[in-house]
Amino acid sequence: MNDVVIIGNGPAAHRLAERLRHHGHEAGLTLLGEEPEPAYHRTLLPHYAAGSLARPSLHLPPVPGARVHLGTVVTAIDRERQRVYAYRHGIETVHRYDTLVLATGARPDVPDVPGLREPGGGPAPGVTTLRTTADCDRMNGGSVVVLGGEPLGVEAASALAARGNGVTLVCPGAHPLHDRVDDVCGGMLTARLEAAGVTVLGAATAVRRTPGHLELSDGTTLSADTVVLCAGVTPDTRLARAAGLDVGAGIVVDDRLRTSDPSIHALGDCAQFDGQTLIGISGAHEQADTLARILTGRPAVHRRVPRILRVRSRAADLSCIGSPADFDRPGTRQITLTDRTRLRYARVAVRDEHVTAAVLFGVPQAIATIGMLHRSDRRLPGDLLGLLLDLPPRPASDSAGASADPVVCLCNHVTRQRLHRAWQDGARTVPALASGTRATTGCGGCGQAVEELCGQWARGTRDLVEETCPALSS
Amino acid sequence: MPRTLVVIGHGMVGHRLAERLLALDTEAAWRVVILAEEPDPAYDRVGLSSYLDGKSKPDLILAGPDFLNDPRVDLRLSCPAVAADRTTRTVGTADGDLIPYDALVLATGSRPFVPPVPGHDRAGCFVYRTFDDLDAIRAAARPGRPGVVIGGGLLGLEAANALRLLGMRAHVVETAPHLMPAQLDPGAARVLHHHVTDLGLRLHLGTATASVDGYPDGSVSGVTLGDGTVVEADVVVFAAGIRPRDELATVLALERGERGGFAVSDRCRTADPHVWAVGECASVEGRCHGLVAPGYRMAESVARQLLGQKVEPFDGTDPTTTLKLMGVNVATFGATRHGEDGAVEAVFSEGTARYAKVLLGPDTGEILGGILAGHTGSPMALAPFLGTRPPADLERLLLPGRPA
Ligand SMILES: Cc1cc2nc3c(=O)[nH]c(=O)nc-3n(C[C@H](O)[C@H](O)[C@H](O)COP(=O)(O)OP(=O)(O)OC[C@H]3O[C@@H](n4cnc5c(N)ncnc54)[C@H](O)[C@@H]3O)c2cc1C
Ligand SMILES: Cc1cc2nc3c(=O)[nH]c(=O)nc-3n(C[C@H](O)[C@H](O)[C@H](O)COP(=O)(O)OP(=O)(O)OC[C@H]3O[C@@H](n4cnc5c(N)ncnc54)[C@H](O)[C@@H]3O)c2cc1C
Numbered sequence: 001m002n003d004v005v006i007i008g009n010g011p012a013a014h015r016l017a018e019r020l021r022h023h024g025h026e027a028g029l030t031l032l033g034e035e036p037e038p039a040y041h042r043t044l045l046p047h048y049a050a051g052s053l054a055r056p057s058l059h060l061p062p063v064p065g066a067r068v069h070l071g072t073v074v075t076a077i078d079r080e081r082q083r084v085y086a087y088r089h090g091i092e093t094v095h096r097y098d099t100l101v102l103a104t105g106a107r108p109d110v111p112d113v114p115g116l117r118e119p120g121g122g123p124a125p126g127v128t129t130l131r132t133t134a135d136c137d138r139m140n141g142g143s144v145v146v147l148g149g150e151p152l153g154v155e156a157a158s159a160l161a162a163r164g165n166g167v168t169l170v171c172p173g174a175h176p177l178h179d180r181v182d183d184v185c186g187g188m189l190t191a192r193l194e195a196a197g198v199t200v201l202g203a204a205t206a207v208r209r210t211p212g213h214l215e216l217s218d219g220t221t222l223s224a225d226t227v228v229l230c231a232g233v234t235p236d237t238r239l240a241r242a243a244g245l246d247v248g249a250g251i252v253v254d255d256r257l258r259t260s261d262p263s264i265h266a267l268g269d270c271a272q273f274d275g276q277t278l279i280g281i282s283g284a285h286e287q288a289d290t291l292a293r294i295l296t297g298r299p300a301v302h303r304r305v306p307r308i309l310r311v312r313s314r315a316a317d318l319s320c321i322g323s324p325a326d327f328d329r330p331g332t333r334q335i336t337l338t339d340r341t342r343l344r345y346a347r348v349a350v351r352d353e354h355v356t357a358a359v360l361f362g363v364p365q366a367i368a369t370i371g372m373l374h375r376s377d378r379r380l381p382g383d384l385l386g387l388l389l390d391l392p393p394r395p396a397s398d399s400a401g402a403s404a405d406p407v408v409c410l411c412n413h414v415t416r417q418r419l420h421r422a423w424q425d426g427a428r429t430v431p432a433l434a435s436g437t438r439a440t441t442g443c444g445g446c447g448q449a450v451e452e453l454c455g456q457w458a459r460g461t462r463d464l465v466e467e468t469c470p471a472l473s474s
Numbered sequence: 475m476p477r478t479l480v481v482i483g484h485g486m487v488g489h490r491l492a493e494r495l496l497a498l499d500t501e502a503a504w505r506v507v508i509l510a511e512e513p514d515p516a517y518d519r520v521g522l523s524s525y526l527d528g529k530s531k532p533d534l535i536l537a538g539p540d541f542l543n544d545p546r547v548d549l550r551l552s553c554p555a556v557a558a559d560r561t562t563r564t565v566g567t568a569d570g571d572l573i574p575y576d577a578l579v580l581a582t583g584s585r586p587f588v589p590p591v592p593g594h595d596r597a598g599c600f601v602y603r604t605f606d607d608l609d610a611i612r613a614a615a616r617p618g619r620p621g622v623v624i625g626g627g628l629l630g631l632e633a634a635n636a637l638r639l640l641g642m643r644a645h646v647v648e649t650a651p652h653l654m655p656a657q658l659d660p661g662a663a664r665v666l667h668h669h670v671t672d673l674g675l676r677l678h679l680g681t682a683t684a685s686v687d688g689y690p691d692g693s694v695s696g697v698t699l700g701d702g703t704v705v706e707a708d709v710v711v712f713a714a715g716i717r718p719r720d721e722l723a724t725v726l727a728l729e730r731g732e733r734g735g736f737a738v739s740d741r742c743r744t745a746d747p748h749v750w751a752v753g754e755c756a757s758v759e760g761r762c763h764g765l766v767a768p769g770y771r772m773a774e775s776v777a778r779q780l781l782g783q784k785v786e787p788f789d790g791t792d793p794t795t796t797l798k799l800m801g802v803n804v805a806t807f808g809a810t811r812h813g814e815d816g817a818v819e820a821v822f823s824e825g826t827a828r829y830a831k832v833l834l835g836p837d838t839g840e841i842l843g844g845i846l847a848g849h850t851g852s853p854m855a856l857a858p859f860l861g862t863r864p865p866a867d868l869e870r871l872l873l874p875g876r877p878a
Binding site: 330332333334335336337338339340341342344382383384385386388389391393394395396397407408410411412413442446448449 | 520766767770771792794795796812816818819820821822823824825834836839852854855857859863864865866867868869870871873
């Protein structure tokens, strides 16, 4: 028998259980979850906090045949005897495993700022992190200050503003997502947030909190009935560390998602593979799919997942592929699009016709298509501009409505046709064309173009002209 | 009896005007008196820098023997016009001659602008516009020694390259944060910066010049920048812009444009039907044009009007400009700045090797213009698409040489 015990009942644990059943896992399947809440969509929490989603609609469907213990905290792992010890309502329970999976996720950080923390390290009353339904239930009405310029802060502020209360987003960088997007895009993001009712305060951090008030590094004091901390998360490795497993920033796993103990696996926010941690919800799902195949004896290995950061809120629709450093790698071509009127922005780095990095804002069609092409490692379309701007299909340059007889020498207004006539009349070199038509004798800027035309006519390969320099051919 | 046209200034545009008039004037209705301040006949000022790079004066002179020997031409070198009277229709020269005219064309060009920083008139300070200027720079240049060019526009880069060709270590000081601020945006300038620093130019950007410093004998020792940096220099070249040469507006009692220059209509006419202005000295409906192409269009227009032909009004928008700076192509086509209506900006670039920006209309997406730098497609290939939606292969037109 292969009895599987999963520690944690978050999205990764839930998906794994569901996939194990799907792949025909018949032996025992136990989930031990600290939260009293049945498994739910953690990514939808901001909408629950804002009151736009009711609690039951967050819940994930129960997995048939899985034994789920809610409100159950695992306190120790006995690797030798293959048991885990847990507490529920103060009563210890013991669970035997053949295979153990750690899906303990990540814990939100509580900054060490006077007034934010309780002596025990948790958030003080009137202060909350945003990771669980219980966190959301801690929010009062009244004014809200969200701390943190990362995606979670942006989503939280944007969702909470929908409640109609004053919401202020305080971020350490000059604008939200400062480490991910440049000032132009950051400016648009800020404009969208402000339009949605969020006051954005950049280049500021909290220095002190007193009940109802938050003092900032720039000297201002904000009214803050609730302070929402979105200041980052840390993979929860405590159990693994205590059990003597290899731990870095996360619990170290190999490409079969195995920890340093072959009968213990880890996945989701608590795991570290190939140096990568905190790979987000779709990464957690992919790992769960892979691990379910592995545990049911199917061939599967885990690979690095392309890192796509997605912020989808009422105010902002943003996607980041790769890291900012990827834009400057040698051999990459870049396309940058700025639409200040409609607040659209795109920056895409391309190598060998594949996207290597991107920042996309306010271009939903392109976000979907480019994300899909990136995940499946496929080539970008030739008309990337059309994709980014959502333009209708347009003809290529050789058939577009270009002027039939373009001016080649601007100083002396000599058109292509006139040059061609002179060429047919015997002016077969650039100097001959120059004395016959005056082309190139002004600023000289058209010298190269005239030389090209001359060469192409000389070779009698008009088709080549059409192909390489469409606008110059009539 | 032919009528007399007096042209003041034998520069690129004045010469083109005379040449076109003579060519079009098949009935010999006109004779042309040209008063030239410089000792040489009109020469290719655009190509002036090549005078320090192997070319001689005769290579660059625009007026050929046909022109100089034409009996209808009376070219007076080193003979500036100093006075004029519109009521008697005469021009007075520095030699003391009084020349009557039936038509007068002002083609006096521009003078370099020298900012009034302390020390700007020390021995060792130069400007960059004429053969004489270049002869003086050549005489002062000392290989291996540093020289400073003040101004990072088109002329400043030409001057810096000239110092480089003379073996000097060239520095360029520009107040704006990047080179060629009038034509380029920061992205296109980055391509240029990379290339010219590779060629050895040292750039001091975003800083003004506080003073030109000297040795006790008064000659130049260096330049102090706005941020306090001292740059050693034996030679300082001012290339900080040009101003139209409109001194004669006062003696002729003619109006000046708001920013200087002889005020003329879109057909290059002053308020006096006998007096015209062309080239850089003309303020056409309030705007002066500092490149040769618009000047040539003005010359053509006036030549035709003098022969009674009808002409289209002068169109100051240039579909494209192409410049080659120390081996880097930079070009613009159509509009290059965002208007009030907020164009969409699309930039295609490859490291510091090439850069192409296209502006698109906010509503319909039509191409409004763009800026190119480095190994990009030719602006001629793009100009035909002005006002149309970008073709599907726009990127290939902008950055050719990669698989479609
Ligand atoms: C508000 C919000 C919005 C988000 N939006 C996005 C998004 O848009 N895109 C995206 O990619 N990611 C998003 N994330 C992150 C995403 O939710 C996580 O990547 C994902 O939840 C990871 O799943 P997990 O199961 O590994 O960890 P978790 O969801 O953290 O679940 C771990 C569970 O294990 C339990 N646990 C821990 N220790 C023990 C123990 N000793 N005993 C018993 N139980 C234990 C915890 O209580 C928790 O319920 C968001 C996160 C939040 C909070
Ligand atoms: C180094 C350099 C590089 C350039 N590169 C480019 C380029 O790449 N592309 C481009 O389009 N343009 C370029 N230009 C600008 C271009 O040269 C000018 O636009 C063009 O020369 C203007 O012609 P013009 O006849 O109006 O003036 P000018 O050529 O300046 O001629 C005016 C003439 O009038 C004379 N004059 C003035 N007053 C009197 C008077 N009272 N009596 C008699 N004579 C008088 C002057 O001495 C001068 O000889 C460059 C200029 C320089 C200096």
